[in-house]
Amino acid sequence: MRATIEVSGLRKRFGPTVALDGMSFTVRPGRVTGFVGPNGAGKSTTMRVILGLDAADGGHALIGGRPYRALRSPLRHVGALLDAGALQPGRTARDHLLWLARSQGLPAGRVDEVLERVGLESAARRRAGGFSLGMRQRLGIAAALLGDPPVLLLDEPVNGLDPEGVVWMRGLLRSLAGEGRAVLVSSHLMGELEGTADHLVVVGRGRVIADTGVADLIAAASRDRVTLRTAARAAAASALERAGAAVAATGHDALVVSGLPSERVVAVLNADGVPFSEVAAHRVTLEQAYLDLTGDAVEYRGAAR
Numbered sequence: 001m002r003a004t005i006e007v008s009g010l011r012k013r014f015g016p017t018v019a020l021d022g023m024s025f026t027v028r029p030g031r032v033t034g035f036v037g038p039n040g041a042g043k044s045t046t047m048r049v050i051l052g053l054d055a056a057d058g059g060h061a062l063i064g065g066r067p068y069r070a071l072r073s074p075l076r077h078v079g080a081l082l083d084a085g086a087l088q089p090g091r092t093a094r095d096h097l098l099w100l101a102r103s104q105g106l107p108a109g110r111v112d113e114v115l116e117r118v119g120l121e122s123a124a125r126r127r128a129g130g131f132s133l134g135m136r137q138r139l140g141i142a143a144a145l146l147g148d149p150p151v152l153l154l155d156e157p158v159n160g161l162d163p164e165g166v167v168w169m170r171g172l173l174r175s176l177a178g179e180g181r182a183v184l185v186s187s188h189l190m191g192e193l194e195g196t197a198d199h200l201v202v203v204g205r206g207r208v209i210a211d212t213g214v215a216d217l218i219a220a221a222s223r224d225r226v227t228l229r230t231a232a233r234a235a236a237a238s239a240l241e242r243a244g245a246a247v248a249a250t251g252h253d254a255l256v257v258s259g260l261p262s263e264r265v266v267a268v269l270n271a272d273g274v275p276f277s278e279v280a281a282h283r284v285t286l287e288q289a290y291l292d293l294t295g296d297a298v299e300y301r302g303a304a305r
């Protein structure tokens, strides 16, 4: 089976609310694709439609070329973490996974493998009802991995994880993609995705705003941004603003200058006799690049009501 998710022209309304308005993108194997956008942009609805939990009004969503409902033994094709709270609190972690394996015709031997992979071996015989949110997330991931699927969909997997758990999750997602799986991860934490995702699908108001490599997005947003070190911050800022740049202070002797290439920044400062000690290319964070993309576009926020 091909390790891909293809979403094409999905439309979905909830009464007067347009949740999906022509959502289209492809998740490719061997990389982590971040799925991001403001609250209400349609991320969860898209994931639910991919997994056959919601029916779309139009368009289609395919896993390895087939709709979810046409998959036999779906856990072998796609693993999902949508709601880590959805488990029987009285069951032990191991029994929960054994029940799931049995119901899907998967070998019971997989249960101990996935418990080890998510670091829950020592808690395997404890009742899941007493698990912390982080442990529930790990158990949810274990369930998603039970069928060794080539495609994974994870909704906010770092939610509720402590810093150690976040580092662990990042490593796990990287290694799952390294094994050639297609990994789609929704998140609100851009800082997290910066260290994890190779690719980003940015959505707003039920459709795709940008479908881009993380490195390309950061490079594009960093273009014409320089960091300037100067003891004469006020004089530098006014000279550069007169030349058309936007200037922001980032430290007692540092400015970030946007809108002018570094050679122009140097020329403007020299022409005004403003001293400086350093002009360097500025690399924006993924969060800043994302805000550049979505921040000024009110139309991308929320769904039409």
Ligand SMILES: Nc1ncnc2c1ncn2[C@@H]1O[C@H](COP(=O)(O)OP(=O)(O)OP(=O)(O)O)[C@@H](O)[C@H]1O
Residues within 6 Å of the ligand: 014, 017, 018, 019, 037, 038, 039, 040, 041, 042, 043, 044, 045, 046, 302, 303
């Ligand atoms: N079952 C439902 N009934 C009514 N409206 C719904 C339902 N599910 C989603 N919506 C609406 O559809 C739109 C898209 O919601 P969705 O949960 O897919 O967005 P999201 O991008 O996942 O948001 P968040 O980041 O807050 O999780 C929102 O306006 C939401 O209120």
